[in-house]
Amino acid sequence: MNNLVLVVEDDKYISNFINMSLKQEGYGILSTINGNEALNLFYANNPDIVILDLGLPDIDGLDVIKKIREISNKPIIVVSARLEEQEKIKALDLGANDYVIKPFYMGELLARIRVAKRMLEMNNSEELNTFEKDYLYIDFISREVQIDHKNIHLTPIEFNLLKLLIEHRGKVLTHNYIQKRIWGYEDSSNQNALRVF
Ligand code: CA
Secondary structure, eight states: OEEEEEEEEOOOHHHHHHHHHHHHHTTTTEESSSSSHHHHHHHHHHOSEEEOOSSOOOSSSHHHHHHHHHHHHOEEEEEEEEOOOOHHHHHHEEEEEEEEESSHHHHHHHHHHHHHHHHHHHHHHSSSEEEEEEEEETTTTTEEEEEETTEEEEOOOHHHHHHHHHHHHTTTOOOOOOHHTTTTTTTTGGHHHHOOO
């Protein structure tokens, strides 16, 4: 089945360019220029991937990420002219999967969409009860970790960190996001502890 991509971009030229290229690659497309309609389209059609501009005419693209993440883990790729590092971090913290700075080559965006598709397939194919890769084996139910078939002991925080990283493999996680997920709060003074772990 073809993946359905929601394209949220108010620049007509860029939007047409993205839509045409995606169509050529065989994707289904939903397209809008504003954030509220993007949310309605998302709720109504449950697209597989979202391509999102941050500077929209009605609501902030960051709010669109926030709203989508309340109900869904579908990949969100931000396409933005905003160059500030803080914006990028905010978008990633809110749960965006990737970030492409304008102007960009279509080939780059298509490659990132392929990465998002792989992530989507992994998310769909496995309820994460166990994980196995090379010498590492993890049972998430019994919380057992083996290296080369030997049990190793991890503290609860070490185990939770490992699990979080595996759940988000292929994705960049910020300090704040990890801290919120593992310790339950954001506190930049505690980042040394995270580094040690
Ligand atoms: Ca814009």
